[in-house]
Amino acid sequence: MRKLLILNKHDNIAVVLTDLAIGDEINESGFAIKVLNMIPRGHKIATKDISKDDGIVKYGERMGHATTQIKVGEHVHTHNVLGDRLSVEQVSK
Numbered sequence: 001m002r003k004l005l006i007l008n009k010h011d012n013i014a015v016v017l018t019d020l021a022i023g024d025e026i027n028e029s030g031f032a033i034k035v036l037n038m039i040p041r042g043h044k045i046a047t048k049d050i051s052k053d054d055g056i057v058k059y060g061e062r063m064g065h066a067t068t069q070i071k072v073g074e075h076v077h078t079h080n081v082l083g084d085r086l087s088v089e090q091v092s093k
Contacts, residue, residue, distance in 0.1 A: 008060035044076040
């Protein structure tokens with residue numbers, strides 16, 4: 001059973017197709033990833049190291065930016081990502 005859905009070859013995250021536990025190893029779609037956090041199905045996992053302030057790329061488009069360093073295998077969600085639309089709205093207020 002596939003565990004990851006890669007939406008675009010330029011993405012630095014993947015959609016998780018099943019609940020993942022710390023230490024799970026994924027070897028598919030050209031990736032060898034060791035899971036660093038519990039990640040629920042439907043959430044995202046980093047497929048590349050992402051530096052603080054680097055773009056989060058999904059569907060080949062920048063969706064937001066990292067608010068902290070994100071390592072390969074880490075859960076990518078609201079605790080470490082700020083959507084670009086939100087950050088623009090916050091600056092304009």
